[in-house]
Amino acid sequence: MRRREFIGLIGGVAAWPLAAQAQQPSGKVWRVAWLSPVFADTLVNKEIMEAFLSEMRELGYVEGKNLIVDSRFGEGHIERLPLLTSELIALHADVIVALATPAIAAAQRATSTIPIVMAPATDPIGSGFVKSLAHPGGNISGVANMYGDAIGKSVELLHTILPAAKRIAVLMSSNPTHPQQYALVRAATKALDLMVHCDHGRNACRSPASL
Numbered sequence: 001m002r003r004r005e006f007i008g009l010i011g012g013v014a015a016w017p018l019a020a021q022a023q024q025p026s027g028k029v030w031r032v033a034w035l036s037p038v039f040a041d042t043l044v045n046k047e048i049m050e051a052f053l054s055e056m057r058e059l060g061y062v063e064g065k066n067l068i069v070d071s072r073f074g075e076g077h078i079e080r081l082p083l084l085t086s087e088l089i090a091l092h093a094d095v096i097v098a099l100a101t102p103a104i105a106a107a108q109r110a111t112s113t114i115p116i117v118m119a120p121a122t123d124p125i126g127s128g129f130v131k132s133l134a135h136p137g138g139n140i141s142g143v144a145n146m147y148g149d150a151i152g153k154s155v156e157l158l159h160t161i162l163p164a165a166k167r168i169a170v171l172m173s174s175n176p177t178h179p180q181q182y183a184l185v186r187a188a189t190k191a192l193d194l195m196v197h198c199d200h201g202r203n204a205c206r207s208p209a210s211l
Helices: 003-020 043-058 078-090 100-110 147-161 178-191
Strands: 030-036 067-073 095-098 116-121 140-144 167-171 195-199
Touching: 030 043, 030 078, 030 100, 043 067, 067 078, 078 095, 078 100, 095 100, 100 116, 147 178, 167 178, 178 195
Parallel strands: 030 067, 030 095, 095 116, 116 140, 167 195
Antiparallel strands: none
8 A cells, every 4th residue: 555545544534533523513623633753844744744634635624724733743752742642632632643653652541532543553452552453442543554464574575685694683762562573573583593683772672571
């Protein structure tokens, strides 16, 4: 799926809670809270926002007319997300679009009533965001990127391309899903008799079972 199609899907999911409230008051202006752990001025983020607003327009929600998008960006500092989430909630958001697992987790801790759209989550069930993919339950829905399913295959592909390589380096951040993903990398490298080195602090590079 291309990036624009993927963001279009997010736009559709974000519109569900708005439509579900039905009986829209005449002149109602809907507020979407946009929470992201990255920087606002990156090319990728600008493309994502453009595609999102385009899809929302097609669904009848036009910024400056019946839609306000309040955005907050962590700029790489995940620890800032709880405060940013509180700021967005104080603006009376109708729905929160949370990009990536750290933002989804911050939104989940902040509210159990405002609809939250995962955009996307890596492991929504393991992270405790939803009960199941078929029946999310609670106030969180959205999309999953399923990276976990592809990690082992990625290691196998790398080994096929570079069969002489015996050591694989893994770069990680404080994203709470990275230890689980690192565990999958370790399992795949062990099966191929490869060594793996992780760099981002002692705790971040330990598998969930050892934490």
